Amino acid sequence: MKHIKVLVTGATGFLGFRTLEKLIDLPYISEIIATGRTLKETHTVHHPKVTYMLGDLSQYSFVEKIVTNVDYIVHTAALSSPWGAYKEFESANVTVQQNIIKASEQNDIKKIIYISTPSIYFTASDRFDIKESDPLPSRFINAYATTKRLAEISLENSNIPYIILRPRALVGRGDTVIMPRLIRASDENKLKIIGNGKNVVDFTSVANVVDAIILGFNASPAAMNQAYNITNGDPVCIWDKISLILTLLNKKAPNKKVSYTLAHFVAYLLxxxxxxxxxxxxxLTVYSVGILAKSFTMDISKAKKLLGYTPKVTTDEAIHEFCEWYTSI
Known part of the structure; x- marks a missing residue:
């Protein structure tokens, strides 16, 4: 592969900055434009290949400027939350995608690697071995899932070669969202086991997602224009892993239980x-109750076959990595 210039959106966030850390070591990448809203020292990569250009991706003029002379785009930026006004999700997830596609088509972008979400599969019921080809719900669980699927459709209908990745529950150094939410709930004595506490789920080490992104750069023609589930490929009991995290941080693991029916009803009222x-x-939201109470696992055989994806970092390794980082900041 000849030298290429890459744009990484969401580069100041969890997955974005971990992606930058790996891209700078690839000899065929000559330059990286890193964009986000706000630089944080804990999530900044200092390297000659990296140029930060901060701005608002919902403004087309800014997108047009940063896409100029770029070869590949890694689009990790999104509004990711279980709650919020639909128009905010629409702007951050759909309008931004449309801006990137428009600018890409005008600048002959060779490939977009888009980070989507398995939330589009979520039905608030136990689901096992979900395949990319399985029917999607007739109605998505929230505005986040709805707008991420709309963003996928925009990319699928474009003229830009693409790869869509749907990574499940990212874990590792740099996470400021998923695990910190659980830690705060524990600190406030609000964390209870919902349901029987035996539900199994997939986690994904952030390092494994970065590997999948890099595999996307070198994907064969047969692997292009496809969506892929990405996980560690090893479903675990979610409450065992939550307990592990809290124990490693010298906090008390949850031991009180509440029924799913009651938690769901309370969340609905709230x-x-x-x-x-x-x-x-x-x-408490209906979505978060379902995430904590229901089993949710995904089939990654497609990514293994077409992308050559192999999970290298285990869930426990990613948890230890997160805890070491979290206690150091």
Whole structure:
């Protein structure tokens, strides 16, 4: 592969900065434009190949500027939250995608690697070995899932060669969202085991997702214009791993249980109250209850076959990596 110039969106976030760390070591990548909203020292990569250009991707003029002379785009930027106003998700996930596609088509971009979400599969019920070809729900669980699927469709209908990755529950150094949410809930004595505590789920080491992105750079023609599930390929009991994280951080693991039915009902009432008043995110959402109470595993055989994807970092290794980083910041 000849030398290429890469744009990474969301480069100041968890997956984005971990991607930058790996891309700088690839000899065929000559330059990286890294974009985000705000630089944080913990998530900044200092290297001659990396140029940060901060701005708002919902503004087409900014997107047009950063896409000029780029070969590949790794699009990790998104509004990812279980709660919020639909228009905010639409702007961050759909409008931004449309801006990137428009600018890409005008600048002869060779490939877009888009980070989507398995939330589009979520039905608030136990699901096992979900394949990319399985029917999607007739109605998505929230605005995040809805707009991420719309963003996928925009890319699928474009003239740009693409790869869509759907990584499940990222874990590792740099996570400021998933694990910190659970830690805060524990610190506030709000974390209870929902359901029987035996539900199994997939996690994904952030390092494995970065590997999948790099495999996307070198994907064969047969692997292009496809969506791929990405996980560690080793489903685990979610509550065992939550307990492990809290134990490693010298915090008390949850031992109190609440039934799924009760938690779901309370979340529904909290959401209703929020919609009728402030629209502030409630302490419990229907989506988060389902994530913590239901089994959710995905089939990654397609990524293994077409991309050559092999998970290298285990869930426990990623958890230890996160905990060491979290205690050091």
């Amino acid at each position: 959401e209703l109250r929020s919609k009728l008043t402030t629209m502030k995110e409630p302490t």
